[in-house]
Amino acid sequence: SRGSGHMTTAESTIVALRAQVRRFLAEELAAGSFRPSCDCWVRGHSPDFSRKLGDRGWLGMTWPRAYGGGARSARERFTVLEELLAAGAPVAAHWIADRQTGPLLLRVGTERQKRTLLPGLARGRLFVAAGMSEPDSGSDLASVRTRAVRTATGWRVSGRKVWTSHAHKSHYLLTLVRTAPPGGDRHAGLSQMLIELDSPGVHVRPIEVMTGEAHFTEVTLDDVDVPADMVVGAVGDGWRGVMSELAHERSGPERYLSTFPLFAELVSGPTAPGATALADIGSAAARLWALRALSLRVQDLLERRSPTDTAAALVKDLGTRLEGEIVDIARRACRPGPAGGGPLPTLLREAQLAAPSFTLRGGTNEILRGVVARGLGA
Ligand SMILES: Cc1cc2nc3c(=O)[nH]c(=O)nc-3n(C[C@H](O)[C@H](O)[C@H](O)COP(=O)(O)OP(=O)(O)OC[C@H]3O[C@@H](n4cnc5c(N)ncnc54)[C@H](O)[C@@H]3O)c2cc1C
Numbered sequence: 001s002r003g004s005g006h007m008t009t010a011e012s013t014i015v016a017l018r019a020q021v022r023r024f025l026a027e028e029l030a031a032g033s034f035r036p037s038c039d040c041w042v043r044g045h046s047p048d049f050s051r052k053l054g055d056r057g058w059l060g061m062t063w064p065r066a067y068g069g070g071a072r073s074a075r076e077r078f079t080v081l082e083e084l085l086a087a088g089a090p091v092a093a094h095w096i097a098d099r100q101t102g103p104l105l106l107r108v109g110t111e112r113q114k115r116t117l118l119p120g121l122a123r124g125r126l127f128v129a130a131g132m133s134e135p136d137s138g139s140d141l142a143s144v145r146t147r148a149v150r151t152a153t154g155w156r157v158s159g160r161k162v163w164t165s166h167a168h169k170s171h172y173l174l175t176l177v178r179t180a181p182p183g184g185d186r187h188a189g190l191s192q193m194l195i196e197l198d199s200p201g202v203h204v205r206p207i208e209v210m211t212g213e214a215h216f217t218e219v220t221l222d223d224v225d226v227p228a229d230m231v232v233g234a235v236g237d238g239w240r241g242v243m244s245e246l247a248h249e250r251s252g253p254e255r256y257l258s259t260f261p262l263f264a265e266l267v268s269g270p271t272a273p274g275a276t277a278l279a280d281i282g283s284a285a286a287r288l289w290a291l292r293a294l295s296l297r298v299q300d301l302l303e304r305r306s307p308t309d310t311a312a313a314l315v316k317d318l319g320t321r322l323e324g325e326i327v328d329i330a331r332r333a334c335r336p337g338p339a340g341g342g343p344l345p346t347l348l349r350e351a352q353l354a355a356p357s358f359t360l361r362g363g364t365n366e367i368l369r370g371v372v373a374r375g376l377g378a
Pocket of ligand 1: 216
């Protein structure tokens with residue numbers, strides 16, 4: 001149906017929602033509730049801010065109402081995400097839960113898990129960390145050695161996870177563990193389970209990064225008892241669960257907007273870029289726009305549950321490289337150092353220190369190119 005002017009109803013909804021989010025962000029900025037930062041979806045941890053988003057219905061937006069969601073479209077969710085990221089708002093506390101854990105529970109969770117967990121995730125009251133990587137298992141995730149053995153009431157888990165973002169500030173760890181020996185198929189015998197992070201035997205050690213912050217951690221699981229009903233999906237089917245999360249994990253606007261606050265400041269801040277920088281900025285803007293189109297397309301496919309692994313891997317490979325290039329453009333434009341005041345020096349410093357992680361987290365770019373090559377029939 002057609003709305004006002006030449007807009008469809010769906011388009012008018014997006015325009016109104018975008019205005020609403022921008023208003024909220026302007027008010028929050030004016031109230032001093034956050035300072036725009038680069039890499040805000042990893043380093044901007046604010047349970048308070050996440051609660052405000054939850055109260056406005058901006059978390060779990062696409063989930064069914066029966067589980068506390070908003071039953072809204074993927075495009076509406078995308079609109080909220082890109083506005084939050086472009087503003088550099090502190091969204092890290094709920095990011096994994098909203099992006100991955102909720103969709104996973106909706107796909108393979110039990111009715112009880114959905115009813116008890118999803119409303120808390122959608123209200124920004126419950127936070128989840130992703131416990132996949134281990135000291136010797138990153139790219140080759142199927143080699144995880146954390147083990148779960150059966151007990152009378154569930155499972156006893158032992159092992160070590162690393163690079164676990166925000167485990168020291170989350171309620172649950174969604175953990176990939178080995179529940180049976182691999183046998184001939186190394187993807188068999190893996191399971192996912194939700195572990196309460198205050199359970200006896202869980203030890204979380206924050207790991208300091210170059211900025212001096214500690215957003216990720218090492219988690220040691222020392223004979224941790226996990227009730228049987230905390231297994232997510234069928235026992236032994238964990239690999240499929242992890243794989244089903246990947247397209248969600250790799251395709252969103254956070255894969256090309258981590259340095260957008262820096263880019264925006266470079267374009268519209270007080271430091272006037274020279275002619276070379278302007279050409280670089282134009283090229284980056286054009287590529288940002290193309291990546292946005294690709295990312296949107298992937299969200300549509302995900303909504304229809306169509307296969308999107310190749311396109312999702314492309315978003316992340318191209319997007320994370322562009323995020324890094326934006327740092328280089330800003331650095332060249334600001335040589336010998338940003339003039340004047342304003343937030344540019346701080347944004348540049350934090351973007352530069354975060355940049356090495358862009359092409360690592362969520363699967364390295366070398367691995368992603370393998371995914372793309374295979375998807376194209378190589
Ligand atoms: C900021 C940040 C946050 C993170 N948060 C989390 C989190 O919350 N939860 C979690 O579970 N993990 C997290 N990680 C871990 C991340 O998923 C891993 O770092 C990533 O999967 C790579 O694994 P690795 O570090 O073991 O590197 P490795 O797998 O050891 O790779 C090292 C190098 O070898 C290359 N390589 C490896 N295998 C191949 C191959 N087959 N072909 C070609 N090249 C190859 C890689 O591309 C890379 O350059 C995070 C990482 C970062 C940087």
